[in-house]
Amino acid sequence: MARATWNGAVIAESDTYEVVEGNVYFPAEAVNRAYLRDSGTHTVCGWKGTASYYDVVVDGAENADAAWYYPDPKDAAANIRDHVAFWKGVQVEK
Template sequence: MARAMWNGVVLAESDTYELVEGNVYFPLESVKREVLKHSGTHTTCPWKGVASYYDVVVDGKSNKDAAWYYPEPKEAARNIQGHIAFWKGVQVER
């Protein structure tokens, strides 16, 4: 089982996930969407495509751009469509 936590709160938890470049991508349905706020940040990966980011907000504290996803990944990364990954101090265990 994989789990993402920040500030003592479980953000995502799932028995199934995708592992890409050392990052755990959680299925959308396993993520607590209420802790995610669109940030407006976007980056581009040459083989995955354009990533969009969320701020993670827990108990009034915000972790800017701590989650990301690929809304329309390139063909080589289709396995992470509908998945979200975390970083920036979010503890991810698997």
Template structure:
């Protein structure tokens, strides 16, 4: 089962991730919200839409903008609405 881990903490774990462009997008209910803090960062993907970011916070360590999601994706990416993906050292294990 895919799970996202950073600094020894399991950030998300789910059997129902959606894979897009090599990234696992975890459903919102699989996220351990205690490790997430809203970020002001946003980026735009031509076919998915505007991504919003979270900082990942474990103890005193902060991994800025290490998780992203699409709250209002374009129709072609509707399957990842509010699902969360990771980068910047967050390890996704299968």
């Protein structure tokens, strides 16, 4: 099982996930959306496509752009469609 936690809260937890470039991508249904807030940040990866970000917010504390996803990944990254990954201090264990 993989689990993502930050500031004492479980943000995501799942027995199924994808690992790409060392990052764990959780299925969207495994992510607790109560802790996510849309961010205006976007980045581009040459082989995955354009990533969108979420701020992770727990008990009023904000971790800006700590989660990302690819809403329309390129074919080479189709396995992470509808998945969310974390960084910036979010602890991910598998």
